[in-house]
Amino acid sequence: MTEASVSSNPPETLTGTVLAIQANYYSVQIDGVMGERVMGDGGVESHPDRLLPLCTRRSRLKKIGQQVMVGDRVQVEEPDWESGRAAIFQVEERRSQLDRPPVANADQILLVFALAKPALDISQLSRFLIKAESTGIEVCLCLSKSDLIPTPHREAWCDRLRAWGYDPVLISSYTGLGIEALAERLSQRMTIVSGPSGVGKSSLINMLVPAAKLRTSAVSGRLERGRHTTRHVELFELSKGGLLADTPGFNQPDMDATPIELMNYFPEIRSRRAKRSCQFSDCLHLQEPGCRVRGDWERYEIYTKFLEEAIALQSNLSQQSAPDEALKKKSNRDGEVTYEPRLKTKYRAESRRSQQQSIQVMKGKVGDWLEDNEDN
Ligand SMILES: Nc1nc2c(ncn2[C@@H]2O[C@H](COP(=O)(O)OP(=O)(O)O)[C@@H](O)[C@H]2O)c(=O)[nH]1
Ligand SMILES: [Mg+2]
Ligand SMILES: [Zn+2]
Incomplete structure (x- = not known):
């Protein structure tokens, strides 16, 4: 120079x-x-x-x-x-942007669930998975506290979750099991840790990033809890390179996926559809003929249950946000604007709903919802 x-x-x-x-x-x-x-x-x-x-x-x-x-x-x-x-x-x-927590450029979400204490609830796990999948950011599933269950059970869980389409990492912050394998998956990437409270997220982060010194719930007294609960996000540097952030634990993420979005958040559905498409392009994989997705995969029932919720939410939202949508705007020759009811299929309230019937109703509502959205 x-x-x-x-x-x-x-x-x-x-x-x-x-x-x-x-x-x-x-x-x-x-x-x-x-x-x-x-x-x-x-x-x-x-x-x-x-x-x-x-x-x-x-x-x-x-x-x-x-x-x-x-x-x-x-x-x-x-x-x-x-x-x-x-x-x-x-x-x-930005390559990606999460709103809750507010973080830019995250590469993956590490979803932590405990194998025991509390016992793994696959419906709750699925809700978190759906929420994580909805961000579009890669999801890595981590099963914690594996010291609490015998080895054959651990293997059974791995097989089970692989069938869902995930490749879980089993860890224990107490014995150190799986921590190396997990560190590999975190290296050189920005990872956001998520999961319900009490599953051992803070214990895990303390292990990976000693500098983080997050208090675990066992340590934090009642007075300290408010202060510690991670309301702000902070990234910590990993020893092998890469960044890690904790998020506040919450126990029930709200379901806000639309019915169409929901399907894409199940790897089981994505992979089945990629192999062979259903006869109808708008197939909800319920009772439609020529469906290639419906089947005896483990979470199929969870899917139909979530779909029902998504449909209920959608019809509530469209009623709340646009009560006038049931009315059609018309102008006469004099330029006067009048409204008349839109022609819509009405659904009878079923007094005795067999599963078959309620599914038909669900499908009808989705059909309506799709039409409404095409109008926009
Ligand atoms: N048996 C066992 N308990 C754990 C493990 N990791 C954390 N815990 C316990 O689980 C409780 C919750 O841990 P914490 O890290 O605060 O969970 P968080 O709420 O997800 O951050 C504490 O009592 C921990 O001591 C583990 O690997 N094995
Ligand atoms: Mg914590
Ligand atoms: Zn189908």
Whole structure:
């Protein structure tokens, strides 16, 4: 480098990832390996850590309404390593975006469920899987507390979940079983940990990221609980590279998939449809002739149950949001606008519903819903 270029000193710009947001400060980890950081001119400077915890957002970004999220890849300028300050002047395009928790660029969702304490409930697990699948982000299923069940049972669970279309990692934070295999799957990626409370998420994260020091529920007293429950998201760096975030445990994700979306959230349905398509392209895989999906796979009943919920939700929503939709807008020659009822199939309330009948009703409602949506 010539003296001239040193003295002209172009503003130093660095690239990094937002790990946390607190008040109006962004904590940005600058790219590079631990103990080193890449300088603006491409050179490498050794430094004990690469964190700039007090970054602010340039007012230009505020003006254009550019938000900065945890997980965002950003460019900063004017870094001051002494005070840990820098200014974010650019946010790179996001590869993915989760709203709950608010995180950008996640590569996968690690869904943690316990094999025991509490006992694994496949309906609850399926609700979480549907929610995770609905993000479009890859799902990795992790079964915790495997120290609590005998080996043959563990293998049986693995086989069972493989038949669903998942390749679970069985772990125990107590014995360390499966932790290495899990670390492999997390390496070099950004993973969001999710699952109900009490399944051992914090214990697992503590194991993978000792620096995280999350309190497990056993440790946290009643007074501390409110403070600890992860309301804000924070990414932690893994020793093999990669980032991990905890999310607050919640026990029942709300079902908000539409009937059509729902089907795509079952790997069993995706794989069956990929092999052979059903006779009808809008097949709901209930009683339709020529259906290639309906069958004796384990979660088929869970699917029909969720479908029923999705249909009920959909018809509630369309009634609430657009009560006028039952009315058709008409203009006469004088330009007067009148409304008349839309012609719609009416469904009788069934007094004694056999399964067959209720399925027919469900199908009818979906048909209606599809038509309504085609109108829009
Ligand atoms: N037997 C067993 N218990 C565990 C394991 N991991 C966590 N636990 C216990 O499960 C409870 C909940 O753990 P925690 O990490 O707070 O779960 P979280 O709510 O998902 O974050 C605590 O009492 C832990 O000690 C495990 O691998 N095996
Ligand atoms: Mg926890
Ligand atoms: Zn079908």
